[in-house]
Amino acid sequence: xxxxxxxxxxxxxxxxxxxxxxxxxxxxxxxxxxxxxxxxxxxxxxxxxxxxxxxxxxxxxxxxxxxxxxxxxxxxxxxxxxxxxxxxxxxxxxxxxxxxxxxxxxxxxxxxxxxxxxxxxxxxxxxxxxxxxxxxxxxxxxxxxxxxxxxxxxxxxxxxxxxxxxxxxxxxxxxxxxxxxxxxxxxxxxxxxxxxxxxxxxxxxxxxxxxxxxxxxxxxxxxxxxxxxxxxxxxxxxxxxxxxxxxxxxxxxxxxxxxxxxxxxxxxxxxxxxxxxxxxxxxxxxxxxxxxxxxxxxxxxxxxxxxxxxxxxxxxxxxxxxxxxxxxxxxxxxxxxxxxxxxxxxxxxxxxxxxxxxxxxxxxxxxxxxxxxxxxxxxxxxxxxxxxxxxxxxxxxxxxxxxxxxxxxxxxxxxxxxx
Numbered sequence: 293x294x295x296x297x298x299x300x301x302x303x304x305x306x307x308x309x310x311x312x313x314x315x316x317x318x319x320x321x322x323x324x325x326x327x328x329x330x331x332x333x334x335x336x337x338x339x340x341x342x343x344x345x346x347x348x349x350x351x352x353x354x355x356x357x358x359x360x361x362x363x364x365x366x367x368x369x370x371x372x373x374x375x376x377x378x379x380x381x382x383x384x385x386x387x388x389x390x391x392x393x394x395x396x397x398x399x400x401x402x403x404x405x406x407x408x409x410x411x412x413x414x415x416x417x418x419x420x421x422x423x424x425x426x427x428x429x430x431x432x433x434x435x436x437x438x439x440x441x442x443x444x445x446x447x448x449x450x451x452x453x454x455x456x457x458x459x460x461x462x463x464x465x466x467x468x469x470x471x472x473x474x475x476x477x478x479x480x481x482x483x484x485x486x487x488x489x490x491x492x493x494x495x496x497x498x499x500x501x502x503x504x505x506x507x508x509x510x511x512x513x514x515x516x517x518x519x520x521x522x523x524x525x526x527x528x529x530x531x532x533x534x535x536x537x538x539x540x541x542x543x544x545x546x547x548x549x550x551x552x553x554x555x556x557x558x559x560x561x562x563x564x565x566x567x568x569x570x571x572x573x574x575x576x577x578x579x580x581x582x583x584x585x586x587x588x589x590x591x592x593x594x595x596x597x598x599x600x601x602x603x604x605x606x607x608x609x610x611x612x613x614x615x616x617x618x619x620x621x622x623x624x625x626x627x628x629x630x631x632x633x634x635x636x637x638x639x640x641x642x643x644x645x646x647x648x649x650x651x652x653x654x655x656x657x658x659x660x661x662x663x664x665x666x667x668x669x670x671x672x673x674x675x676x677x678x679x680x681x682x683x684x685x686x687x688x689x690x691x692x693x694x695x696x697x698x699x700x701x702x703x704x705x706x707x708x709x710x711x
Contacts, residue, residue, distance in 0.1 A: 311622060314613075315629040318602055328605065331598040336638045339595070342588035343642020343686050348649055349584050350678040353577035355671030357570070361562075366437045367503045368565045369401075369533035371545060374558045380404065380528040386553075391532075394548045396540030401431040402529040404519045409476040410512060412462040412497075419458050419510045421475060423519020431535045434501055434513075440466055441499025445515055452495035457509030459500040472496050473512070477522050493522045532557075585685060592693040599631055599697035603704070610704040624702040631694025632687065639686045643679065650674055 319332065375381055383402060391400055404423040410416065429435040429443055440459070444451040452473055454464065462473065472494035479491050495514055502508050520528060536545060546559050553559075563570065603610075610623055650672055652658045657669030 308625075310618075311625050311629055314626050315633055318606065318626070318630055319633055328598060328601045331594060331601065332634065335591075335594040335598050335634055336641070338591035339588070339635055339638025339686065339690070340641035340645060342584070342591050343639050343682060344645040344649065345584050346581065346588070346682045346685065347643065347646035347674075347678060348672070349580050350577065350681070351646075351650060351672045351674050352670055353573065353580070354673040354675055354678070357573055357577075358673050359671045360573075361566070361570070365562060366433045367501075367507050368562055369432050370536040370542070370562060371534040371549070372560045372565050373532040373534065373549065373553065374560065375530065376556055376558050379406070380523075380525060380530050381556075383527045383529055386532070390552060391549070394545060394552065396536050396542075396545040396548075397534055398537040398540075399427055399431045399535040401425045401428045401533045402516065402531075403428065403533055404516060404523070404525070404528065404530050406477070406519070406523055406530075408512075408522070410458070410462060411474045411476070412464060413471060415462045417458065417461045419455075419512055421477075421519060421522065422511055422513050423516040424513055425516045428513075428533070431533050434503075437501045437503050438499055439502045441497070443501075444498035445513065450493070450495045450515065450518055451498040453498055453513040454500045455508035455511045456500045456502040458512055459497070461509070464497050464500070466497070469496065475512075475514075475522060480524050491522055491524065493518060585689070588686070588689055592689050595631060595634055595690065595693045596696060598634075599627055599694060600700065602630070603627060603697050603701045606701075607704050610701060614704070620702040623704070624698040627698035627701045628691065628694045631690050631697070635687055635690025635693075638690075639683060642682075642686070647674075 388400065391397065402425055405420055407418065408421040409418055410421075424445065426445060428445070435443055438453075439456055443453050445453065450472075454462070454473075464473075465471070473496070475493050475495065477491045477493075479489055495512075495518070516529075520526065534545075534549075536542065542561055546561065549557075549559050613623065614620075649658070653669065653672045660669045
């Protein structure tokens with residue numbers, strides 16, 4: 293039994309070697325019609341350009357994803373705890389020392405958010421006021437995203453730190469340190485007929501930050517106690533923002549928080565805090581990838597044409613091979629191997645081309661972005677998983693394109709006159 297198996301494996305190996313030898317000979321050998329060589333090399337060039345396009349499309353979206361995620365990471369904490377129901381809850385319901393005892397937690401900052409109305413020198417805008425504790429900047433790393441002024445929070449003077457977009461919409465004058473931003477909030481307490489129906493507080497702009505998202509267009513950050521006063525609350529919060537220690541297990545901390553806080557709270561990691569945004573970016577990424585795949589399918593028609601012409605040219609050779617005992621399946625395998633060989637060469641050349649384009653973009657910013665953006669050139673980032681995805685895509689397209697010519701090759705008769 294073992295001997296028969298060894299013989300079968302030897303025969304299979306010899307057959308496959310013969311098939312690949314013939315396929316390579318058909319690809320690189322001289323053909324009677326020069327047009328076949330031209331179409332074949334056009335197919336290889338087309339596959340290489342298509343491969344490079346697929347890699348670069350994925351890499352550009354990877355670059356944007358990393359860029360924007362990195363910017364948001366300076367505003368979002370490692371873990372955010374939000375209320376499952378309602379807007380605010382008293383800090384008395386949370387045992388802060390117990391939370392700090394959880395292994396992996398370095399800092400905790402309570403925050404309070406609400407939609408408010410802002411006014412500055414006649415400019416009026418609706419945005420989100422966010423009250424934060426003094427350690428908020430260290431908890432999130434927002435201090436690294438300050439673009440003008442400085443972050444002043446929690447001092448005797450009521451300061452506010454604005455998103456760059458909100459700073460622009462309100463036309464804040466950074467050199468004017470005497471004009472305050474007025475914040476209006478509907479009052480929850482019934483008052484007399486002569487009293488106003490809203491609360492008002494004033495804050496002086498200390499600086500602005502930019503994280504490259506809608507956060508810039510909406511947020512105004514103020515002291516935690518001032519936000520409670522504006523909302524007529526007594527030491528309430530809407531979320532807990534947590535910074536983890538270096539090397540801490542995120543899943544273990546989340547499990548411990550769920551045990552400590554119960555079902556009244558929803559716990560989110562960095563990805564879940566911007567899940568909607570990242571999902572939209574991923575959808576755009578794969579739609580662009582599919583469009584590029586359709587383009588590659590069109591390019592693959594050249595491969596179908598060149599293989600079909602090779603089949604027609606090699607009819608006599610196929611008839612001789614069949615007469616010598618080569619099976620129909622083996623003949624089909626020759627042309628399948630030929631198509632996969634063309635795809636493989638195009639794949640390798642495409643990878644080399646994409647790596648060259650990647651280096652040029654990284655080093656020289658070959659394709660620039662118009663003025664007004666945070667960066668000068670398109671960001672790009674290579675990931676090894678993308679090469680696997682592109683390899684599977686290109687080789688699958690090459691295999692499908694080779695099917696019809698290989699079937700036609702298998703139908704060639706072993707009798708030359710009959711064919």
